[in-house]
Amino acid sequence: MTSQSSEFDVIRVVLGSPHVVGGAEEELRAGLAERPRRIPHRYGYDATGSALFEEITRLPAYYPPRSERRLLRAHADEMAVLSGAVELVDLGAGTAEKSEILASAMDAHGLLRAYTGVDVSPGPMAAAAHRFAVRWPAARITTVHGDFATALPWLQGRGTGRLMVMLGGTFGCLAPPERADFLRALRSCCGPRDHVLLCLDLYDPVDTVRRAYEAGCAGERPVRRMFALNTLAHLNSAYGADFDPACFEPTVVYDVPLRQVRGEIRSTARQRVTVARLAMTIDLVEDEMLLHDVIQKFELRDLVGELASFGFRCRRHWVEEEFRCAALLLS
């Protein structure tokens, strides 16, 4: 289902049903059938998950948002001018707090005509869109409540001279098959005058990475642990699953050779879980891991090669020196 409405000068588009947007079901079915079983990244984000993610970004040890903000503040002008883009398309918009730095630079150079946010979790994006509509009343502001798989074909041909951005480490959170699907769909969506800006994390010192992802796993308010368990609660409400969070234990592993931080949820008992809406039954043995977060730390040269194989050319890149967040401008 596609519906469109306009309120407070924001055009709102919903792709799919409001309950399970986009082409989510097959992706979840395939992930749960993999070994180890994998819950796609998007299920971290319902209203509760988005709020917990915001809390994680404020943990002092969690360096990526600080590094990215610093990078954008230093180079947003250059990014705006080099792309010459008149529309900012924010893929996985969230609160769009850092996207606002880019929108602001585009506006300062007289470029900003439109902002389009895309997200499976509509709440924070709606608040951001309202903020943008107030700040830039002449710009066309649109929110697309949908997943990348559905939104990118929808965006194809709907505009030109766009800067398609993916911030907040979202790109690194796409597991390799999701990343390939995403890049293919993004390439098809982009016209000759569009640019892409990807922000991501380069390989970091092991201790810093471990500290960043172990923060919030325990203590008075273990927000990373809550975020992990909320993924199961999200599947219960969206798919009629019967995960009992009390029978699962989240852990975080930094796999140094693979440059992957993996958020895993361990089944503490042998148990059967039913996912009613998928008519699927999962038998878990004691200690079996469900992968709910795979966060890739990239090697710049490998990534540029990977992007080229999908038809993207890196025009310029920037790296924040202390925590090594990188931004790649692609055409």
Ligand SMILES: C[S@@+](CC[C@H](N)C(=O)[O-])C[C@H]1O[C@@H](n2cnc3c(N)ncnc32)[C@H](O)[C@@H]1O
């Ligand atoms: C890591 S957060 C980043 C949020 C924001 N861009 C930032 O910089 O803080 C990832 C965002 O992408 C959204 N998201 C995750 N998977 C998605 C998918 N498949 N399609 C659309 N949005 C998705 C989440 O709801 C979340 O808001």
